[in-house]
Amino acid sequence: MPDETERSTRPAQALGLHVDPALTRVDLGWLTDAAWAYISDSVWEPLTPATGQEPTTRPETAAAALVELLNALGRRQHEHRERTAQRLAAVTGTGLLPADLEEMGTYYWAKAQRDLGNREASRQGMQRVTDAGGRLAPAARRGLAHLARLAGDFPAALATAESLGWPGRHHRVTGDVWWVQGDMARAAAAYEAARAEAETHGIAGERATSQAQRAFVLAFTHPAHADDEIDLATQLLTGLDLRATALTVQIASLVRDAGSPHGMEARIHALGAEINAAGLVSAQVSLELATCFHHAVIGADTDVAATIFQLRTTTHDGDYAYLVDIAHFMGGLTLEHPSPARWLDGEHSTRLRWRALVAARRVQ
Numbered sequence: 001m002p003d004e005t006e007r008s009t010r011p012a013q014a015l016g017l018h019v020d021p022a023l024t025r026v027d028l029g030w031l032t033d034a035a036w037a038y039i040s041d042s043v044w045e046p047l048t049p050a051t052g053q054e055p056t057t058r059p060e061t062a063a064a065a066l067v068e069l070l071n072a073l074g075r076r077q078h079e080h081r082e083r084t085a086q087r088l089a090a091v092t093g094t095g096l097l098p099a100d101l102e103e104m105g106t107y108y109w110a111k112a113q114r115d116l117g118n119r120e121a122s123r124q125g126m127q128r129v130t131d132a133g134g135r136l137a138p139a140a141r142r143g144l145a146h147l148a149r150l151a152g153d154f155p156a157a158l159a160t161a162e163s164l165g166w167p168g169r170h171h172r173v174t175g176d177v178w179w180v181q182g183d184m185a186r187a188a189a190a191y192e193a194a195r196a197e198a199e200t201h202g203i204a205g206e207r208a209t210s211q212a213q214r215a216f217v218l219a220f221t222h223p224a225h226a227d228d229e230i231d232l233a234t235q236l237l238t239g240l241d242l243r244a245t246a247l248t249v250q251i252a253s254l255v256r257d258a259g260s261p262h263g264m265e266a267r268i269h270a271l272g273a274e275i276n277a278a279g280l281v282s283a284q285v286s287l288e289l290a291t292c293f294h295h296a297v298i299g300a301d302t303d304v305a306a307t308i309f310q311l312r313t314t315t316h317d318g319d320y321a322y323l324v325d326i327a328h329f330m331g332g333l334t335l336e337h338p339s340p341a342r343w344l345d346g347e348h349s350t351r352l353r354w355r356a357l358v359a360a361r362r363v364q
Helices: 004-015 030-040 062-075 081-092 099-115 119-132 137-150 154-161 170-180 184-201 204-221 223-236 243-256 264-278 281-297 301-314 322-331 347-363
Strands: none
Touching: 030 062, 030 099, 062 081, 062 099, 081 099, 099 119, 099 137, 099 281, 119 137, 137 154, 137 170, 154 170, 170 184, 170 204, 170 322, 184 204, 204 223, 204 243, 204 347, 223 243, 243 264, 243 281, 264 281, 281 301, 281 322, 281 347, 301 322, 322 347
């Protein structure tokens, strides 16, 4: 039995072959099955050697449109999400793809919109895919749970997460809700369950993503133990092309080292430039939160205030606004204008947990 990387690479290699232009809109033959296999592991190896060249002509056949769709998905690991969204909108707008493959393009377009901070556009796309009831409906329901979390509606996000099952990656989505409450132990357990479930199903990309998230949350509570978790995440990323997940691992390393007097500002600046080039708002706000944690640990009140200002600027549209609250909690600051966040057990308990993480790191 081939290993996961080998299994997921074969469809990509197949799709890189010459495609018969006589394939029609209705029948794409084996290409459709290969396309679904290509996205199944979230590994995203390029279909052809990466040249950085843009498509110069509009696809004229269903097969050409499908290849452009999958190239857009593969190249999103190497270009700004705005460009990915443009390419996906263009190819799904050709009318050449059958319904299930158009749904694929719509789903990843909605994901790109979420990455860019365009919550309403993302919600509309995810809802269309959910209503269609196709193969990506569980993933789109997960997307809606993520959007509820971004808006700070944690009870709704948790309720949706618990109903997703494996197809919707319920354990990982649950972990995403728990860590922002400052409950790192419960979040770490959820991510561990997500990684184990991914291993059972043989999905390499999900396994690496869940482990990266586990390393991130444990970096707040157990920096020494986080070394092993970060190493495992790095190992699981070997041979995969998952840009956002790789950035999560780098942010976890910064959280692990928070309070260190050596080289932190230079590392933060370098990683910020990399994240900006990727156009990933989720990674940007995570980095800013990690930066605030570091400044709170060393008692740099002026820097905490500056990072809070930056967080407030980044989250001005309402997505991730609760992170401004968390930054205040970490800094022990009065929150005069709280976000609309609905904390699972109230603002006071959440504040105490985040402030305790800072106090514990100072002792360590």
